[in-house]
Amino acid sequence: MTPSKTSPDLPPSRSRRRLLGRLAAGGLVASQAAAAGELLRPLQVAPSSRTPGAPVLDHPYGVPSPREADVVRRSARAWPLPGAASSMTPLADLFGTITPNGLVYERHHGGVPDIDSDQHRLAIHGLVRTPKLFTMDDLLRLPAESRIHFLECSGNTGSEWNGPSGLPVQLTHGLLSCCEWTGVRLSTLLEEVGGVSTQGKTNDGPWLLAEGADAAAMTRSLPLHRILDRALVVYAQNGERLRPENGYPLRLIVPGFEGNTNVKWLRRLKVVDAPLQTREETSKYTNLLADGSARQFVFEMDVKSVITRPSPGHRLTTHGYYPISGIAWSGRGTIRKVEVSTDGGASWRLARLDSVARDRALTRFEADWRWDGAPSAIVSRATDSTGYVQPTRAELVAARGLNSQYHYNAIQQWRVDASGEVRNA
């Protein structure tokens, strides 16, 4: 926008006539037509300007507007085991790339423990020179690092393995959040215990056993050398101490790895020679292929994207311009590009990457679209910095079969019918 060279100021009456002229031409959306009617009157004093509002400190810790009360985490199903459950982030109602702490998704195997930060200890032991117990104060006295990374449950979008589930994006892709995490580098902690005293018995070198202090004693084995350059032991998310359901007072963050390896309520890190084949890496979190064999220790969440607006539950009210907005992420690096199609993938165009592409973090994309009222099929396809391109469902099923519950990252289609309704079909 640059200011005009011509142009005397238009008195209100003339500018209103010009606006009505444009409305007569039918170029504007219905809500703006309504707005034009309002413009025929002088601007009213806002009702909210007539009396003082609520005092400060009504909420020393703030809460969302009651008018946004439907923007909450939801669960896709009832869970059989006591304390084993999940809740999902309302992606269709969110913007940008940061997930507010109150809406970060949950996945628990034994419920949310109540842990006293002052009593909590982190043990680092096993094949290290000088095993130690760390208090939270000890950890707060070590050099800190803050980084923005996504977290995604490996079961996220598993609902779509057999085709469109009909579910909205919160329930298909909502086991996904992105926060700024603050804590201590794993490498710093290993220096504090004198370094590791093994080269390991696998090609991956030494492994690290991480154990949570929850009722499930959530336990995973991780290949130490593959995570050492980026793993953090964190005590804060989005600036404040971790929320109870996200691991208060301490959790592991392994950027790009499947959610369950980012062990919450972290109490123990043990350096070992080889993976310990815990329940969560044998009976759970392996990927069963068509031939009955299982992929084990599949850690990285592959490149993925999804359109969040418009998405099921949204309705296009009038013909005309709509931005297509969504998120893309990769457990292997940054997002190089996102392509969008409104004809189910027959033709593609580049989306704008609205936010700075961050390593192993959500990236917001947006593409322009003028809806003419015809039934449409909107899809997005992301490519990451390794060149990996998000697959179609057919390509994914051809490679992995239909037995797997985990690591579904196929292109997601939303249908827009002539009424403007958006459906997962």
Add this chain to the structure above:
Amino acid sequence: MTPSKTSPDLPPSRSRRRLLGRLAAGGLVASQAAAAGELLRPLQVAPSSRTPGAPVLDHPYGVPSPREADVVRRSARAWPLPGAASSMTPLADLFGTITPNGLVYERHHGGVPDIDSDQHRLAIHGLVRTPKLFTMDDLLRLPAESRIHFLECSGNTGSEWNGPSGLPVQLTHGLLSCCEWTGVRLSTLLEEVGGVSTQGKTNDGPWLLAEGADAAAMTRSLPLHRILDRALVVYAQNGERLRPENGYPLRLIVPGFEGNTNVKWLRRLKVVDAPLQTREETSKYTNLLADGSARQFVFEMDVKSVITRPSPGHRLTTHGYYPISGIAWSGRGTIRKVEVSTDGGASWRLARLDSVARDRALTRFEADWRWDGAPSAIVSRATDSTGYVQPTRAELVAARGLNSQYHYNAIQQWRVDASGEVRNA
């Protein structure tokens, strides 16, 4: 950390003896000595592992741990006017660079209005070709942009003009927060109304009047050309819709400008030829100099930094290593460097910039420090991308005198006494 070449695995008993040997040498902090005692026993099963924890969806919208209940916004003083007040962000308890929405500082001139997003309108009028009213739906249908920026009240740290106030960092620097903001570029909105139809009557070109829908009808004039490349009209902060106290459903964000110009509950943008000399730019928010003249329309918040940990209220419990952590920001660009001193500014060293330096956003810095128990004076000094160096209080007072309430950005000193207590003195 690289894995050792030597090293058989040590049985627990030997590694414990080695750890005790190091403790005997007195190298470790007290809490680690206590931890060593615990290491003499096998690791206990965590009490929190003995019974299932709380179910998911106890809080569909999550809240902080009750154990962190003291981390809240606080007010520095009682406010005389009904609805005019502020509350401050607890910087000493926060980490990284993002401020969680529940702790974003508040400054209101007429209280917090309750506005129905569906009924809210934004009028863009004045010297534009086709004035329009926008509904929130209209705005959500325009191209969006998300950016991380700080917000600082121009009165922030005014407590220190006459020397150390004795207050903790929440009450000296807590009118400061940093969020990811999502909305529509001001330039896009001006294109929607056909562009401006004036070149203005000041050297600054056209001005923009922004008015809020609160009881104070908060109104400011802004030089359009100076803000057009970056100003946003936003509906979301940190991923979710704005909080009521932060302008729900709509506010102006002018990155780097003093907080009050980021008009909340935004209802009107009027393009004008010259500033309108509103109450907030005549009786308020001008800077009175020593000679009695006033600086008017001082918009940019100059480069500033402060140490948040350790800070008043913290206590150094033992001698040894402490990271010095703080935040730096500039309304004129990015942070080029931060220097830290532990002898009151006699000697300086470079701090690490922990987070990516973002334009007009908080940057976290950290410096290593080994406290030997001697009384110390810890200070930080930031330099921004324009080369502007944060001044001492003496330099600031020499330039601006003691009449001004606003734009105090001097170097802040915390004293550490021999007991480890940290004070603003």
